[in-house]
Amino acid sequence: MSFQSQAGRPARMSRHVLLVTLAGALLMSAAMGVRQTFGLFVGPFSFDHGLPVTEIAFAIALHNLxxxxxxPFAGAAADRHGAAPVVAFGAAVFASGLAVAGLSSSGPMLVIGMGMLVGIGISCTSFGVVLTAVGRAASAEQRSLAMGLASAGGSLGQVVLVPLAQVVSDRSGIATALLALAGCMLAAAPLGILLDRGSAAAAPLREAAAPPLRAALAQALRHRGYRLLTLGFFTCGFQLAFIATHLPNYLLLCxxxxxxxATALAMIGLFNMVGSWGCGWLGGRxxxxxxxxxxxxIRGAAIAAFFLLPKSETSVLLFAGTMGLIWLGTVPLTSGxxxxxxxxxxxxxxxxxCFLSHQIGSFLGSWLGGxxxxxxxxxxxVWSATAAAGLLAALLHFPIQDRPAAAPRAPASV
Structure with a gap:
């Protein structure tokens, strides 16, 4: 794997960057793959435990919020203390949330486990912590592609863990399936050590004179491009959550x-593996x-065409493949x-x-659709609003200026 350096010679990805990217992809596979299984448990929780579907759906939606x-807090902790302790804490909390959900038949405990604890756990084991470590380890020329490769790992977990969870649930029940998924999260916890080893070798040399956090955050909030980027990321969360939550029911209505x-959602995950890599590659060039x-x-046009044109199995699969190619490619591009x-x-x-804005959009896309x-x-x-939101997000992103911001001055001490 090579990249063009400014001098025109290929710059090869170093061993430590490859190691961090692989560790990030595996960790994302575990965290995002486990998260994608939640839809499998809606029916069993309702039938086996007598819980209202509304309550189960609220617990699943709540973890997004x-x-x-x-x-931001998980990211700040990783910025200060490194990825390893944050990932270990998040994996433990994530696993405990799955265990609480699996071992309790109470609605409030399901909300605490799958809503609160899983939400905290995934914040420490996914994009904000993992891609940050990958971004620090890679050079500026390699960063976008490395982040894209790590993001693609999330879809690999979806392809592997969703059918695994289904098989275990069918054979041994949802409690066993959730405990098995909790074990996967605990097994992935040591990957945080590899993230730290690779990023620590590069970041201090590149940014020795970084500003204090408060000054950097104040500067970003004053930056017009950062505000536009944050608003645009809301659209991404809204679109993806609506489609992931409501596409199966919409197809039944059609x-x-x-x-x-289920086949369409699986195709989205499969094509996202290529799409995340491709978007990272484009972002580097x-x-x-x-x-x-x-x-x-493209996303807005694809949504509008799918909604307006006649439905067939072929059109559904074409839509799923197209959406998969542009599904989570926004994440490495935004963080990059x-x-x-x-x-x-x-x-x-x-x-x-930025990601907080994305998740507010996710919550609204899932809840508002229902x-x-x-x-x-x-x-x-909602289909019309989802398509129009693509145009709005595009108009927000094209004017963004990407010149490196001048380092803010720390406040003078008295």
Whole structure:
């Protein structure tokens, strides 16, 4: 794997960057793969434990919001103390949340386990902590692609862990399946050590004179491009959560085969492996805000075409493949752009604030889709809003300036 250096000679990815990227991909596989299994447990929790579907759906939706709120704090902790202790803490909390959900038949305990604890745990074991470590380890020329490769790991976990969880659940019940997933998270905890080893070898040399966190955060919040990027990331969360949550039910309303929704979601995950890598590759060769703008335009057009055109199994699979190619490619591009403008010293915190916006959008996309469907009996309003949001996000991203920001001065001591 090679990259063009500024002098025109290929610059090979060093061993420590490859190690950090691989560790990040494996950790993302565990965290994101486990998260993608939650939809499998809605029916069993309802039938076996007698819990209302609304309560189960709220617990699953809540972890998105908790994840977003906790992400800036998890990122700040990783910026200060390194990835290893944050990942270890997050894996333990994640696993405990799965265990609480699996061993309790109480609705409130399900909300605490799958909503609160899982949300905190995934904030410490996913994008904001993992991609920060990868971004610090890689050079500026390698950063976008390395982040894209690590992001692609999340879909690998989805491909492997979703069918595994289904098999274990069918044979031994949902409690055993959730405990097995908890074991996967605990097994992934040591990967945080590898993230620290690789990033520590590079970051201090590149950013020895980083500003204090408070000054860096104040500077970012005053930066027009950062505000636009944060607003645009809200759209990404809204679009993805709506589709992931409501596409299967929408297809049933369109009289599509019962298993087509699950197949479409699996295709999204499979194609996202290629898409995350491809978006990272493009971000290393073109201005990342322009790649993001085109990505949102394509996503909005694909959503509008799918909604307006006649439905068939072929059109559903084409839509799923297209969405997969542009599904999570926004994440390495967004985090890479933050790193380009503000550096990597406080990347975990600054990306975490952006990601909070993403998760607020995720919560609203999942909840609002169901609310408006109950209110109107149709998903038409939300499909239209989801498509229009792509155009709005594109208009927000194209004007972003990506020049490195001048280092802010620390406040004078009295």
């Amino acid at each position: 908790v994840w977003g709120v906790a992400q 009289h599509m085969p019962a298993g087509l929704g 073109f201005r990342q805000q322009h790649v993001l703008g085109w990505l949102y335009l 752009l933050v790193a380009k403008v503000f550096g990597t010293r406080h990347l975990g915190t600054l990306f975490g604030v 609310y408006l469907f109950d209110l109107t009996g149709s998903y038409s309003l």
